[in-house]
Amino acid sequence: ALTKRNDIPMCGVPHHAAQGYIAKLIKANKRVAIAEQTTEPQPGKIVEREIAQIISASTVDDLSLLDDTRHNYLAAVFLGGTTKKPCLGLACADHTTGEFTVSEFADQQQLEDELTRLSPSELLIPEDQAKELGGLPNSLPYDSYAFLSDQALNTLKDQFKVQSLDGFGCSGMTAALSAAGGALHYLTFQLRRNCDHLKALSVRNVADFVLIDSASQLNLDLVDSRSGKQHTLLGVLDRTSTPMGARKLRDWILHPLRDLSELTARLDLVDSLLSEPYLLTKLRDSLKKIRDIERTTGRLSQGSGNARDLKSLQVSLERIPDLKADLSSLPSADSDLKSQILDLVQEFPGLVETLQNALVDEPPAQLRDGGIIRDGHSEALDELRDASRSGKQWIAEMQASERARTGIDTLKIKFNNVFGYFIEITKAKADQAPDDYQRKQTMANAERFITPELKEVEGKVLGA
Template identity: 40%
Template structure:
């Protein structure tokens, strides 16, 4: 061991680092956070700072780098973005009072899921930490199923939720929930790899951390939660039947306590249980395909814009709390008429009263992030500027209440019931904190004159002392005759008299030499020393007293956390309702009618995102009428680039918007409640999972057929295109029949396809209707009218689209010739027609082929959908071979 490694400081460093081996340790030394050894090597690269060494003369110098303590925040943020955690080690005693080595402790561990500092948190997004507890269960038809518990904690606001998922689809439900939450960090119990953790293989970009299995113990965990929440039973929070959810909840709470050892967690006042049937279940595929919160466009993602997402169009909130709540409403639409109507009625009233809406939004605009501010109070990290931000927010409450007093919507009345203007808290801050308070309590100058007599006295002594020192300079110039004599100050030497070398002969004998410079000498006198002690003593005492009184004020505000959280929640709801009304007014949205009926009826519907884009011909609206009884499945045909996918998505988005409580882009909309929305659109592979484009397509299709109900809305776009024509047609045909059959599924469905043969289903199956995209041909040119009209299309105009894409003319001419030849070969159509009839499995039709009896005897619907499709595809191949 080198000499440097054996110093007391380095021994202290190694002892602390041992407990935080996976983090970069910011080790406070004076005015710097220093990093040593492997931390220094890594941090110097990630932070682009110089790498040096400690004791360069040693045979084994220790790598060293450092950052100023007052600028540490930006460096920590950079390390977090690089996926690292940071342990902040502070000097926990005054170096002037320390006997020997200054005592140091880690006071914060910065991890992606436990951030509370506004500098690290995006205002409009939640910063979620989750824990997952799993248990492999036996039983059921496949003798295998999972039980999974999920705990969700937003440390910066105190929102704490528990959930459980059971059965063979528990993994899928968990992954869908994680897609909605977009957590920053996930905890699970450490142990040998097992089938219970296979679901983690699909997670990308998420920090997954194994924690001690003991943290997930049920009995100990229940006691830990009860102790923290100060209750004798968790039943009061609706946790009656939870086990794994409690285990996950205890683990996530323990993790926060371990990573924030000096922080109080009193802002986590309650735990709520989230059930799967509380809201519409949107799976990860649907969230992605509908571009609800993230754009699938790489260009849009890299620019950080959200204008091409539904959230980007709807988000006209004026507070950070409102923006986060709007995202929550968007990803969890309601599935009960009463709360939907309550939201719509509130939006309608704010929509009608323009002046009130404008004044309300103006009053909300100064409101800061109360949810996070009160959490920072409770955690003991709020600074004077945070307290002033809270005061500014509270100052808006009377004006907000005044605007709501005349409104009659029941939800708005509920929000104003027992309204709290928090005048006492506003006055408390107003009397204490100066309007221009610094960020750090160490800087002093926080409290107003007159707030505390001791502060006033020390402040007076400091001011008078500095005045005395200033007058001393004049006095000494007159006494010595040295006109250039100056009284100066620095942190190392304190106050001193500086005299140039040319005037040293005039220095009085009572001057005490303090420091020699190249061109001057610095001196001290007994009088200056006495004044210095008086001034610096007053400043030190004043700073310490202000810090103490500020912490007392912060503690008083922290005691009001529950009250402030309630205020923040009400303001967030008001902000979202007013924003939805504002969006409706600006974009000509109408109030939808939502009921439990079988009809989904939209007149002149528009895609809320696409219509905001710059379109040369403007946006073409379309009607939709889906009825569970008469027209539940629409076969939509037409050329590429004609707007089929846009149409499908706009129906889903209008339905989702209505059930979240928003007005919709249409002239009329009646929405029969939808329990889930499923989408199978686009073509993509999953190379990480070894799945081809077609396999992904079939997996997603199987998921829909296995999970949808008659109340679901299904969007299918080009199913079966990833394989051969006959295979694809067979699969698409069978899926359509499975969905339309009331005895099997009978869900409202939009099925876009290029298999024009499927239009024959309209005359063969009840509940199926053909629609197509209108196309106009003129002088050899094709014009896509983007209008959905009754009837099927008989052409795809693919060659025309290829021409628009810029394929060479020689290729286009050859393609037209080949197409003409294929269309003239009538014999090639026979197998397809025969197969279509065979796939009807209807015994009342004449048998077009001897193999039909085999089809009739197949009980396809007793199989899983994917097995049935495989059987039909095999039969299709045999038919083709015989032909």
């Protein structure tokens, strides 16, 4: 720290280098409050600022700080049920992808095993349950009010804009919904994050999976190993071409299915792909050109994305038609599973066309750098750009035009910070000013005027 106030260490960092310092603080398990200016600077007055958002380990959206092969979960736990028959609710939200799941467990050991599988970056528990749940690793007590059943339900229904949550398949899951409400409250009110991309709840039913305890996960080297990822089951199996696929495969390994028919259908489809090597190669080539759509759209929906995220989205969506066509042509023993996948793969031709027409081929990383939109896409933008590039020429041409129109060869167009652009005519010829000239200021040796046309040009030049 460079200085301190009230024994609180403080220092300032350049705005353009803030991301690097934020990254260091997040890696040190700190939370970072971002304050933004809320009033315009005025001489003699302090500029007001307010906390706009708080960045924590579970909400960081800088892709350089994230492992694209695994989810970045915020988890919340709530102890419900009765003394004789407790029920532990778990909610997990990945703020970077929009995934929001809930599940319930009969005992704490099952819950701890699931937390080991998910490895959340933050874990919330109600303050009034710290005694019962405080033993959970890296738990963070949070406002108990947010976990109360009625409050949690209202928080969730407001988020999803529904009258009932039964449509998400979580009817009767009181403990899980309390946990979900607490997690959402923490994101929106404590961290002040935009959660519009969290659009639905999905239920992870523990009865659908083979539950692997923590010790077995470690001893079987499923996804982590003391000797490195390459010596794990995930390392052997992972031939995925996209970050979304890598995250999905990791989740499948940690949550093996119990349903034999579903497993068989999945393996039959894999077998169909392996029997068509040319088609498999084409699919892989298409997939390799698809970026991390989940996290890209997450960043864009939160307003933290940039032009390169838009370009990434464009490039990814351009591959969807070919990908869908190749998958449709795949001979498959299980047409139902293939049909389900094809139904989920959506094309967005209108959005792709808009992005293709609007974005330059290589947009800058920062929005403030400009040059994101192609010339010719927007007539209004082209005019502003022309004004920015040719502002001095516009003013010079207008001055020559006004001299010719008025016959006043000493007429000048000038600029200052008080009036902006104005027309100045010497006192001797001020009476020759046309009727459309509006007197703005009288000087000792000159009169200053403005015209609607001059103000229009000024708006374009200065606004550009």
